[in-house]
Every structure is written in C-alpha cells, then in structure tokens.
Amino acid sequence: MPNDPAHTHDRPIASPASGESGRPAGPSIRLEIRSNPLFLSAAREMIAAATRRLGFAEEACSQMALAVDEALCNIIRHGYNRDPARPIWISLYPQGNGWGEAGRGGGVQDPALSGETVCSGSSCSPCRAGRASDGNGGAGGAAISTHPASLRIVIEDEAIQVDPAVIKSRDLQEIRPGGLGVHIIKSVMDEVKYEHRQPKGMRLTMTKVRRDPAHIHRDGYCDSAGPPAPIVGGSAGDETGSGGTHG
Amino acid sequence: MADPRKGGEGMTVRSEQREGAIFVAPVGDVDLTASPVLRNELKRVQAGRPERLVIDLSQVPYMDSSGVATLVEAMQVSRKNGSKLVLCGMQSKVKSIFEIARLDTVFTIVPDAASAMTS
Numbered sequence: 001m002p003n004d005p006a007h008t009h010d011r012p013i014a015s016p017a018s019g020e021s022g023r024p025a026g027p028s029i030r031l032e033i034r035s036n037p038l039f040l041s042a043a044r045e046m047i048a049a050a051t052r053r054l055g056f057a058e059e060a061c062s063q064m065a066l067a068v069d070e071a072l073c074n075i076i077r078h079g080y081n082r083d084p085a086r087p088i089w090i091s092l093y094p095q096g097n098g099w100g101e102a103g104r105g106g107g108v109q110d111p112a113l114s115g116e117t118v119c120s121g122s123s124c125s126p127c128r129a130g131r132a133s134d135g136n137g138g139a140g141g142a143a144i145s146t147h148p149a150s151l152r153i154v155i156e157d158e159a160i161q162v163d164p165a166v167i168k169s170r171d172l173q174e175i176r177p178g179g180l181g182v183h184i185i186k187s188v189m190d191e192v193k194y195e196h197r198q199p200k201g202m203r204l205t206m207t208k209v210r211r212d213p214a215h216i217h218r219d220g221y222c223d224s225a226g227p228p229a230p231i232v233g234g235s236a237g238d239e240t241g242s243g244g245t246h247g
Numbered sequence: 248m249a250d251p252r253k254g255g256e257g258m259t260v261r262s263e264q265r266e267g268a269i270f271v272a273p274v275g276d277v278d279l280t281a282s283p284v285l286r287n288e289l290k291r292v293q294a295g296r297p298e299r300l301v302i303d304l305s306q307v308p309y310m311d312s313s314g315v316a317t318l319v320e321a322m323q324v325s326r327k328n329g330s331k332l333v334l335c336g337m338q339s340k341v342k343s344i345f346e347i348a349r350l351d352t353v354f355t356i357v358p359d360a361a362s363a364m365t366s
Contacts, residue, residue: 037278037279037280038280040278040279040280040311041276041278041280044309062340062343066311066344069278069311070311070312073278073279073311073312073313076279077279172348172349175319175322175323175350175353176319176323177315177316177317177319177320177323178312178316180312180315180316180348181312183347183348184312184344184347184348187347188347
C-alpha cells in the first residue's frame, strides 16, 4: 500500500449494513454482466483482484477465478444457448471473522465498536513499516483485524431451469472434449450447490475457505497466532496456503 | 511463419514449420472467446497430417475447459492420423487445469520447445 500516507489499513470492501434488522448480510460486491463471452476476462480479473484483497492465497484466487469462468461459460453455452444479451449476476459474500455476521454490517468497518481493520495480505507493508517505526506493533488503535474465514460466491441467471440433480461431473476416464466445467468447479471450491432461483433461472453458490495462516492482526501488527477457524466445512481442497506471513 | 490468427479477446495463434514439425503457438488467454480461433488453426495445420505437432503454450497464462477441450480434440485427430502431438512450455496455472481434469498423464507434456522435438 504505497499510497497510504496515513499508514492505515485498507477498509474492507464496502457492503450494505444488515445485521441489525436480522436480515442476512448483503453481498460485498455484486456485478451484473451480459452473457457475452467477451466479458469473461473482466469477470476473472474482478474475482482474482477481490479475492486477493480478501487475503486468499494466490493459488486460491486463481482457482476461484477459474470456477467463476467455468460457471459463466456453462450459463452462456447451455443456459442461454449463446444469446449474448442475457443477464448474469455475480455476488461475493465474505464470511466469518466479522464479515457477513449480524451486527457487523456485513464486513463494514466500525472502529467505534471493534476497531477492526483488514490488512492487504502477505504484502502488508503498513504492518511491517509500523512495526519497524515504533518497535511495538506499529499503528496504534487497531485492536484485532483479520480477513474473512471464507468467501461465498453466488452466480445467478434467468436461464431455463434444470434439475440440480442432473448437473454432475462426468467420468474422467472417458477422454473426450467437453463436460469438464462442473468437475473443475467442484474440484477447486469447497462447497458447490446448484438450485432453482425464484421466480426463474438458476443459482450456483460456491464457497471457498481461506486457509492462508497468520492473517490476524493485533494492535496493528501481524499476529502469528495462526489462522482463524473456518466457518464452513468441507474437504481440504487444493489450496496450499502459501503466503500468509507478513515479512 | 503464417499470419497470426486473432481471437476476440486479442489472443493470437502463430504457426510455423521447424525441423519437420509444425509448431503452433497461441499467445494470450485461451477461453471461450479464443478457443474457436485455436481450434480452427489446429484443424488447418492437422489437415496437412504433420508427423509431429507441437503446441507451444509458453505464452498462455490462462486456459479454461474450452481450451482444454480444443486440445483434446487435436489429440484425437493426431491419434487418428498417426502423428505425434506434444504440448510444451505449459505455465503452472494452465498445468493445474490439466491435472484437475486428469489429462496431465494423457498428453505428452514437456518443458520446452527443444524437448518437444525429441520426446
């Protein structure tokens, strides 16, 4: 964060407050695109940039961008039969560690209540600089900060509804082109769920648990206490958890 | 060197003959937009039934399942023609999708173009 003269951490990606009303927290990012393949690269770049900002390891960021790309391709090809003008919505819901929880405003920073901040990941230069400057943890005032424990990505469309039970990975023993998208999505994400969207269309909900350790900050510097407990179950997935140390 | 074919997102494909082999080198992301361009170029060069077809992926930072499907098609054509198909220069992100699809052991994958001539 070379352009941060105040030496403060980045704010979480903005999201609407919600917890006080008892409603589920809204998405931190919601993007609507047309079903044109030309926009696939933009969607990939958005996912990679946002997930990197949320503290996921680089490999996990690439995996989530790939999963979203594959999901969009399936909608474009099969759901909309390559009609390039139909809507697709992509929503990101950071979960856990103060994100998306009741009273936490879905991840909005509330210094008066919690003093939480979110660092910029393994390249968190403010933390390193602050620690070096005062020898005691750097910028004061911040109590505890952390990245979300997981990210839920929801992709919705208005395509023809199909039975979610028929959306399956194909047998990989059969070497043939096509049919790999669902397998890829299920391989790189921890949870995957297809369902009907009301009043029409389909909804794909995918969750990725962040396994990058040492992203909790205490008193303005990076704490080595280890990763927060995941709030979503699932297999170990493919993430290696590289990175996560802050210098 | 043949004229580069260009995809909708700016991906280009260059083909050339080198020491008895045909080298095809896509440059850029191979996704749903670009895959048809690569597919057409592979069909074109495979129509000449080359003994060895080398697909140089060293300048492909990203590939999705449509790109993988294109290469599977090319492999099937090569087998039918009795020719050798080799992938070289694969970047880590691209290699991971082959591993996920369990195709990394199906294709002949080598590190670089020099290895592709002897594999």
